[in-house]
Amino acid sequence: MSRQAPKPQGLLNRLSWSLRGESGPAVLLVVVTAIALVWANSPASGMYFDLWHQDVGFDFGPMGLHMSLRHWINDGLMVVFFFLIGLEVRQEFAHGSLRDRTRARLALIAGVSGVFVPAVIYAMIVRGGDGLQGWGVVVGTDTAFMLGALALVGPRLSGQLRVFLLTVTVVDDFLAVSIIGFFYSENIRLVPLVLCLACLLALWALGRARQWRAAPYIVVVVALWFSAVASGVHPSLAGMVAGLLVPAYPTQRHKVVAARELFRDFWQSPSAASGRAVSRGLAKGTAVNERIHEFLRVPTAVLVVPIFALANAGVDVRGGLLADALGAPVTWGVMLGLVLGKFLGIGIATYLAVRMGMGRLPQGVGMGSVMGGAALSGIGFTVSLLIIDLAFGTSDLGRQATVGVLLSMVGATLLGWAVFRVAATKLGEVTADLPMTLEPPVDPEIDHIRGPEDAQLTLVEFLDFECAFCAHATGGWEDLHAHFGGDLRYVVRHLPLVDVHPHALLAAQAAEAAARQQMFWEWLDFVFTRQSALERDDLIRYAVEMGLDVDQFIEDLDSDEVVQRVQRDVASAHASGARETPTFFVEGCRNVGSYDARTLTRELEHSRRGARTQYPHGQPRDDEQPAGQGPG
Known part of the structure; x- marks a missing residue:
């Protein structure tokens, strides 16, 4: 089961919501x-x-160009559709299923x-x-x-x-x-075909130069379309290849943080110049491929x-x-x-x-x-x-x-x-999705709980100590606690993604070693501000700085009990359908979509009012991204 906000009110808003x-x-x-x-x-x-x-x-x-209205639609307007396909293929190869x-x-x-x-x-x-x-x-x-x-x-x-x-x-x-x-292009003309290849080369060069603005790509794509129409090659092929050449990459947390700093400057001293700086910073935070795709998709x-x-x-x-x-x-x-x-x-x-x-x-x-x-x-x-x-x-x-x-x-x-x-x-195949319910349920005797153990609401996060997005999502606890107070308990479980974060498993074991000295939450807050240094020597140094019993910490770090405790959480993630970090469960239901503090507050409020709803097919709205789409 996953969670969804109620449909928006108003005819136009509901129509827009359904079309998305x-x-x-x-x-x-x-x-x-x-x-x-x-x-x-x-x-x-x-x-x-x-x-x-x-x-x-x-x-x-x-110069001029004349076609029937139908050809303008099939050879012109539909190029946008095939360009979108190329963008999606590039995304799949960059950070998707491919x-x-x-x-x-x-x-x-x-x-x-x-x-x-x-x-x-x-x-x-x-x-x-x-x-x-x-x-x-x-x-x-x-x-x-x-x-x-x-x-x-x-x-x-x-x-x-x-x-x-x-x-x-x-x-x-x-x-x-x-x-x-x-197979369906004819009367190929050489000079326009060479211009097509030059446009494709220009798109490749823009990507190699890490050009983050969308406008240069769009200008070249328009020139490519005119060249393709004149060359005799069907423009659909040119549109798709163009989409493949627009760079795509996972969102980089340091660029998001940089944008936040620019917004703070605007907040403190609003001006047109600082506003433009914020816009540029936000644009740099996401790949140009995804920005163009989002603009053209609907x-x-x-x-x-x-x-x-x-x-x-x-x-x-x-x-x-x-x-x-x-x-x-x-x-x-x-x-x-x-x-x-x-x-x-x-x-x-x-x-x-x-x-x-x-x-x-x-x-x-x-x-x-x-x-x-x-x-x-x-x-x-x-x-x-x-x-x-x-x-x-x-x-x-x-x-x-x-x-x-x-x-x-x-x-x-x-x-x-x-x-x-x-x-x-x-065959008993009533679903075709990952599990949506937290397994096993929260156990106060085992789980790490921040807030009252008998609180009305429960939020569970699967995290990775080397995931930059986890550090900031976990920091949302302060906003959530300020809103809900003693009505909320916050639980974390480990999901070290060892294939992309080589230090995550050892960092999780270190957190459990600290937990054996009743310092789990202090350790979490301390280490999340030092994610760039998670080698064994770094972790031992942190234990010294925090005043832990270092000999006991080192002994526990690789102990069977600590390793099994981390593996319990990993098995829980697998059984619950958590594959990326951070992944949140609101009242035992996997949250699909944004995981900022405002969104989680809204979902928890829905639970408190008993407004538990489901995505009819286990999917987020199109204007939301699945949880865990960051580097973790």
Whole structure:
């Protein structure tokens, strides 16, 4: 179980809140698609098709660019969508799931199979003729639709399954956009192509120069788009490669601290100059990749993709076209390629890779849930419609393929719903997420407790002494204590992340050695201000400075009792679903989202009022980041 703040009040606020969630954009796409279909089959259908064929362009001296409105959307506006994909892929490689070799290998196997098998099925059904050039229609998965469907028909808690599917779609999207660029580009022109390469080189140079401002990257990307349009290479490929070249890295705590110091200057002496310094400091605190991604994410979901759907999903099925489409090989090739091909390609490849030891599934995710997610991956709306336009245009084959895409959305969702029901009833896979409840519960005889042992409210933190974010999050106790007083007890448990923090385990044992002399909290406060020096000699020196019995401290430091005490907390973290630090549990429920003192105060107040709520699918709102996204 995880925690969520109540929905905001007011119609506009609730609408904005829902569109930031997982199902909101998917519902919006369904509505827009329905509007396009109704419009295309209404008495005003002529207006619909004429609109997208309107010539739009500009002339600037001897230069100019003119395209139909539909091409401006497909070749221009949609580049923002593919640029966003590139940004996300770069993030995954920098500090996401693709950083883990076993998960990256499993995602690569599933993603490649999820592209290859649908294409083979399509080719086997269509066999030959002009319809064969539409094989690329079945290679892509619409991430927004897939996640929306998962939120509606998937397990109650599906956070880990969501991470797995997103990792697979990263590979899927990369391959799909590469296919568009290499197989659906024509009339390549050399000089503009050289300009494209120069723009890509400029993006690489900006990253190497650690340019933190977003504006230079955007200027180069705009120049890259014009060059790509002129070169004949489809701009989607250029957009995705551009996104891959924008630097991404985990948030660095020292830059956050520097920004705080700048804000203190502004607080003490507010001025335009100090205000600009604060803005620059805040910008430097996060990667330019993430800032651009955050700026583009919601507009892309609620404007770019829906406008694309409105322009491309409208197909006139009057005059017997629907009946003809249902008898056409292209329609069935698209339907079976997406629904059956994705289900078998991703599902079976994942099963075989796991059985052969070539990868591992996230904790809490079973093969039944994987098969359900593989079925939902057959929703291939956005990329599929784009490739239909490139391969068939507005011909009968294009309309038949569009009907296949729309029908496959329904078929993939129904198949996913059925598989998830079977997985829940036959395999017992009612969730596909990490545990959400603290295990074991707080024990005053064992746990370290700050505040009254019988307090009304309990906050538990899993921490790492070498995690810079833990030092500042733990410092929030003073704010929490000032607000709640004796109504709150604060508990800490150890989660030394030894793969990234080489001194964390010894520091945790040192804290327990100090605890054996009733100095745990004093030690915690003291050492968190000295995180840069946690070698054994440093820890012993701290024991001297704090007035501990040093001989006893050294004896306890590596004792079996202390080692077992730390391992108890590590086992508790594993059983409770804590994987990063800091991770907080509010009243025994894992907090998902921000962990600043104000947010934790709000969550504790909700508990005190009995307003315990759940994320329906174990996920935070999109405007929150999962706990533990710092260097720990």
